[in-house]
Amino acid sequence: MKKLSILGATGSIGMQTLDVLRKSPGEFELLGVTANSSVEKMKDIITEFNPKYLAMMNTESAKEIECFCREKQFNIKVYSGMAGLIKIATLEEINIALIAVVGMIGLKPTMAAIEANKDIALANKETLVVAGEIVMKRACEKGVKILPVDSEHSAIFQALQGNDIKSLKKIILTASGGPFRGKSAKELENISVDEALNHPNWSMGNKITIDSATLMNKGLEVIEAHFLFNCDYDNIQVLVHPESIIHSMVEYKDSSIIAQLGSADMRLPIQYALNYTCRKNEIAKSIDFYEISQLNFEKPNTDVFRCLKLAFKAGTRGGVMPAIMNAANEVAVDLFLNKKIQFLEISHIIEDAMVNFEEHMNTELTIDNVINIDNKVREYVLNKNS
Ligand code: NDP
Ligand code: MG
Numbered sequence: 001m002k003k004l005s006i007l008g009a010t011g012s013i014g015m016q017t018l019d020v021l022r023k024s025p026g027e028f029e030l031l032g033v034t035a036n037s038s039v040e041k042m043k044d045i046i047t048e049f050n051p052k053y054l055a056m057m058n059t060e061s062a063k064e065i066e067c068f069c070r071e072k073q074f075n076i077k078v079y080s081g082m083a084g085l086i087k088i089a090t091l092e093e094i095n096i097a098l099i100a101v102v103g104m105i106g107l108k109p110t111m112a113a114i115e116a117n118k119d120i121a122l123a124n125k126e127t128l129v130v131a132g133e134i135v136m137k138r139a140c141e142k143g144v145k146i147l148p149v150d151s152e153h154s155a156i157f158q159a160l161q162g163n164d165i166k167s168l169k170k171i172i173l174t175a176s177g178g179p180f181r182g183k184s185a186k187e188l189e190n191i192s193v194d195e196a197l198n199h200p201n202w203s204m205g206n207k208i209t210i211d212s213a214t215l216m217n218k219g220l221e222v223i224e225a226h227f228l229f230n231c232d233y234d235n236i237q238v239l240v241h242p243e244s245i246i247h248s249m250v251e252y253k254d255s256s257i258i259a260q261l262g263s264a265d266m267r268l269p270i271q272y273a274l275n276y277t278c279r280k281n282e283i284a285k286s287i288d289f290y291e292i293s294q295l296n297f298e299k300p301n302t303d304v305f306r307c308l309k310l311a312f313k314a315g316t317r318g319g320v321m322p323a324i325m326n327a328a329n330e331v332a333v334d335l336f337l338n339k340k341i342q343f344l345e346i347s348h349i350i351e352d353a354m355v356n357f358e359e360h361m362n363t364e365l366t367i368d369n370v371i372n373i374d375n376k377v378r379e380y381v382l383n384k385n386s
Contacts, residue, residue, distance in 0.1 A: 002274065005032035005053075005088045007109055008100035010041040012205045013123045013149065013266060017098055018045065020271045023281055028274065032088035034101070037061040043068055046076065053077045053091055055084030057105075085109045090116035096274065098149070099124045102207050103330050104323070104374055107131055111367060114144050121273035123149035125224045126330070130323040131370050132227025146228065147273035152221055153228055154269030155247035155260035160229070161277075163252065171231050172249040172257070174241040175218045175300060176201045181242060185304050191343050193336065201244040201264045210333045211307075214346050215300060219311020220329075223322050226315055233316050238308065240298040245287060263287055306347040314354060320363045321354065323370045327377035328353035335385055349385065353377050 008014045014035075021028050030049045035042050037058040042065055046054070054076050056062035062080035069076045079087050082105075089097045089109035097113040098121040099106050106124035113120055114135070122128070128135060139146050148154050152173050160168070179198050180188055196213040197206060204212070211217035222236050247269075249259040262268050265284035272279070302309040307329070314325035332349040335341045341349070357377060363369050 001027060001029050002096060003029045003031050003094045004096045004098060004274070005034075005091055005094050006030065006098045006100060007034045007085060007089055007106065008102065008124070009033035009045055010035040010038035011100055011102065012203065012208075013098075013100035013270065015041075016266050017100065017270050017274075018049070020267050020274060020283060021049070023283060024271075027280075031094055032091050034085050034088045035061070036101075039064050039068075046074055047072075050074060051076060052093075053079070053088055055079040055081075055088045057081060057085060082108060086112040089113040090118065094118060096121055096147075098270075098274070099127065100149070102126070102205055104130045104326060104370075107135075107367065107370070110135060111138065114139050114142055117142055117144060119145040119147065121147045121149050121270070123270075125150055125220050126326055128224045128227050129220050129326050130374065131365070131367060132223065132322075133365060134367060134370075136227050136230075145276070147276050148224075148228055149266075149269050149273050150221060150224060151264075151266060151269045152248040153224060154272055156225065156229060156250055158260045158272065159248070159250040159258040163250075163258075165229065167253045168229070168231065168235075168250060169253050169255070170235045170237060170251040171225050171229060172251060172259075173218065173221055173225060173236060173238050174244070174246050174248050175215065175238055176212070176244045177240040177242055177298070177300070178212045178215060178217075180213055180305075181240065181298075183304065185344065188304065188344055189342070193339060196336070196343060200242070202266075204266075206337055207330070207333055210336060210346075211329070214307040214343070215302075215305035216307035216311060216329055216333075216346070216350075218300070219308045219314075220326070222308075222311055223315040233312060238300050240300050241295065242298075243292065243295055245292065245295060261287060307350065310347060310350050310354065317361070319361055319365055320357075320370060320373050321361065323373055324357045324360070324377050325350055325354055327374040328381050331378050331381040332385075341385060345385075349381055352384075353381055356380065
């Protein structure tokens, strides 16, 4: 039986991971879970899964959960804060940690889990964006597996199985195009938060849903793919594919292409990462090709969706630039969700931060420096926009 922890258990990926566990009786033992402040969801998780360890980032929420456990006589050790997240990511008993917190907050627990020799099922793309070079190098040195959960990267990972990565010519990263595919910049001027949260194919957490609407999600995924598969940016092509059936493709040196297809259901890549290398349980719906009848492809419009262009720029620039871009994006998305800025301002804020922090490009790439610059960029963006 595999023993695991889920960081971000109350989120979209976390809850879908719980469903994978539900549908795999006797295969997994859930030992640790974390959340930020979703107390009610955490109570439900405790009642159903009775994990041994738990952490709430928010201290007050941790206290509430502790009271609940005492009252209902659950024998669970409750931690809080970043130290708590790290504790759950590094539990001695676990084999694998599924990291599904949102944002670069996942970086420290991911690094700690690698140091503790735990395999990682990684949904938290921001961690790879801000420090992919350090994360992948350390995982390699420690012999720890980084198993992608992001559907595109899982698709690439699957398409690479049994092939020599040296014969990889190109990664074709598919994108649904989000809710505003085909729109002009003018049409995007006054769009509302609700419109941006209305993704056509996927149901996800708010932050990634806004990232999908700006195409920053694809930008983050380009950088994620660069680090996961050691692929030059010139050899990563983004392809808009509105049906979200082909989750990504790999082209080999002989120009042969291998794609992974499936319904738009995150439980598929989650289950693959947790069970790697075997395929089990019919978790998602089969695709009916008669019903779909056609698949479409387009070039992304990076003049309108400027975040994608900025991400290629940040990735190619390397060093701490992806961390600068990511911090500005995290703050800008939050400001947009709180109706403090317009949709199109997101890309302007990111670009401004990338220009302003260019002088920090000599910063040595270490975890501490990445966290330091992340804090500085957040402060800068917040000061300028509130
Ligand atoms: P959600 O917003 O739905 O969930 C985020 C989880 O992280 C929740 O458990 C939340 O706890 C916790 N969390 C939020 N902020 C903090 C914090 N400051 N400290 C500790 N924990 C925190 O996000 P998603 O599940 O949508 O996404 C998670 C990650 O997976 C992201 O990096 C995203 O890009 C990636 N991903 C998501 C996909 C999806 O389909 N959703 C697809 C591919 C990748 P609480 O509930 O208490 O707030
Ligand atoms: Mg994805």
